[in-house]
Amino acid sequence: MGATKIWNAMEVSEGTRKIPSSPLTVDHSLSIAHIKPKIVALCKDLFNQWSNLDDSRFSIETVSGGITNLLLKVSVREDDAKDENMTVRLYGPNTEYVINRERELQAIQHLSAAGFGAKLLGVFGNGMVQSFIDARTLTPSDMKNPKLAAEIAKQLRKFHQVEIPGSKEPQVWNDVLKFFKNASTLQFDDGEKKIKYETISFQEVHDEIIELKELTDRLNAPVVFAHNDLLSGNLMLNEDKEKLYFIDFEYGSYNYRGFDIGNHFNEYAGYDCDYSLYPSKDEQFHFFRHYLDSDQPNEVPGKDLEALYVETNSYMLASHLYWALWALIQAKMSPIDFDYISYFFMRYNEYKKQKENYFCIAKSYLSKPELGERFI
Numbered sequence: 213m214g215a216t217k218i219w220n221a222m223e224v225s226e227g228t229r230k231i232p233s234s235p236l237t238v239d240h241s242l243s244i245a246h247i248k249p250k251i252v253a254l255c256k257d258l259f260n261q262w263s264n265l266d267d268s269r270f271s272i273e274t275v276s277g278g279i280t281n282l283l284l285k286v287s288v289r290e291d292d293a294k295d296e297n298m299t300v301r302l303y304g305p306n307t308e309y310v311i312n313r314e315r316e317l318q319a320i321q322h323l324s325a326a327g328f329g330a331k332l333l334g335v336f337g338n339g340m341v342q343s344f345i346d347a348r349t350l351t352p353s354d355m356k357n358p359k360l361a362a363e364i365a366k367q368l369r370k371f372h373q374v375e376i377p378g379s380k381e382p383q384v385w386n387d388v389l390k391f392f393k394n395a396s397t398l399q400f401d402d403g404e405k406k407i408k409y410e411t412i413s414f415q416e417v418h419d420e421i422i423e424l425k426e427l428t429d430r431l432n433a434p435v436v437f438a439h440n441d442l443l444s445g446n447l448m449l450n451e452d453k454e455k456l457y458f459i460d461f462e463y464g465s466y467n468y469r470g471f472d473i474g475n476h477f478n479e480y481a482g483y484d485c486d487y488s489l490y491p492s493k494d495e496q497f498h499f500f501r502h503y504l505d506s507d508q509p510n511e512v513p514g515k516d517l518e519a520l521y522v523e524t525n526s527y528m529l530a531s532h533l534y535w536a537l538w539a540l541i542q543a544k545m546s547p548i549d550f551d552y553i554s555y556f557f558m559r560y561n562e563y564k565k566q567k568e569n570y571f572c573i574a575k576s577y578l579s580k581p582e583l584g585e586r587f588i
């Protein structure tokens with residue numbers, strides 16, 4: 213599949229710094245040997261200071277052929293023999309069905325200016341150039357480490373305080389309903405996929421969405437700019453500098469605070485989806501203490517911990533519905549050979565398994581008289 217242009221060269225800035233842009237596109241389906249001259253041409257087009265540099269000064273390697281993108285590390289040897297390292301991200305085909313690129317680019321500019329993620333260095337027809345982060349990627353079990361969990365919580369609070377211009381409308385239900393509309397009308401040619409897909413009751417899924425939306429609406433949860441995909445692969449740590457990085461803001465949007473935290477907790481299950489690793493109430497409270505007050509975590513009132521517990525675990529259910537429906541769209545659109553339909557069932561079945569318990573907790577919390585009018 214060839215490269216499609218996601219956006220035209222446009223005015224992008226980070227704070228007062230204008231970000232270079234190029235209308236060029238690079239076909240991500242080419243072999244690395246064929247991609248290299250195109251990446252060199254792109255770098256020369258974006259960054260004037262390298263326009264006369266010999267091509268041999270550029271070296272390229274693959275960082276990840278991630279689920280959605282191709283990520284390359286580009287090293288440029290300048291005259292002083294010091295390497296300048298960057299990443300070039302080429303968007304995967306059809307990712308625009310689940311990712312709003314304009315929204316992502318706008319968020320990156322502001323998050324990067326606030327010190328989150330890699331620095332944005334340039335944008336082009338079907339991707340972007342960012343600084344290379346010298347750090348290791350976390351594993352799912354790292355996220356359980358109390359010291360790291362506290363740091364993730366503290367950084368997440370700061371992340372949630374970044375102001376991104378534009379609509380502040382929380383997106384989870386808009387996205388879930390949009391995914392539902394697309395996911396429920398798919399046609400599969402592949403016989404095995406078709407059989408599995410046809411066992412799904414979309415009426416039942418729709419009823420679950422509505423029931424959960426009605427419950428979570430009653431929580432009046434705060435709305436923040438959320439990462440929405442805080443899995444271990446999107447957390448990097450430089451141990452020497454003790455610096456934690458959040459990366460990959462593709463799914464970022466204004467959303468309910470509890471969704472971001474509940475979604476992060478679901479990721480404790482790791483790539484094998486072992487939901488027995490979901491954090492215990494004590495582990496969650498440790499995270500909440502550092503999220504709510506990283507200076508005085510032990511002073512956080514019990515009622516605030518309980519409220520955040522209810523909020524997080526109600527939206528944790530929404531995270532299962534969100535990624536379950538996302539997976540059905542991927543099953544049809546993604547070129548990646550992954551059993552997305554089974555992933556749908558894994559997330560949807562986990563939703564059904566957890567639903568009763570957390571609905572019960574939320575309803576009992578909402579019925580407390582001391583909550584007064586707010587929750588009626």
Ligand SMILES: Nc1ncnc2c1ncn2[C@@H]1O[C@H](COP(=O)(O)OP(=O)(O)OP(=O)(O)O)[C@@H](O)[C@H]1O
Nearest residue numbers: 275276278279280281299330343344345349445460
């Ligand atoms: N700026 C960066 N510097 C160094 N390494 C990076 C950078 N960005 C990403 N990585 C590495 O590449 C991996 C994949 O990155 P990322 O999650 O952004 O890609 P992706 O294509 O969106 O993948 P997925 O769809 O699987 O989330 C990360 O887990 C991290 O190890």
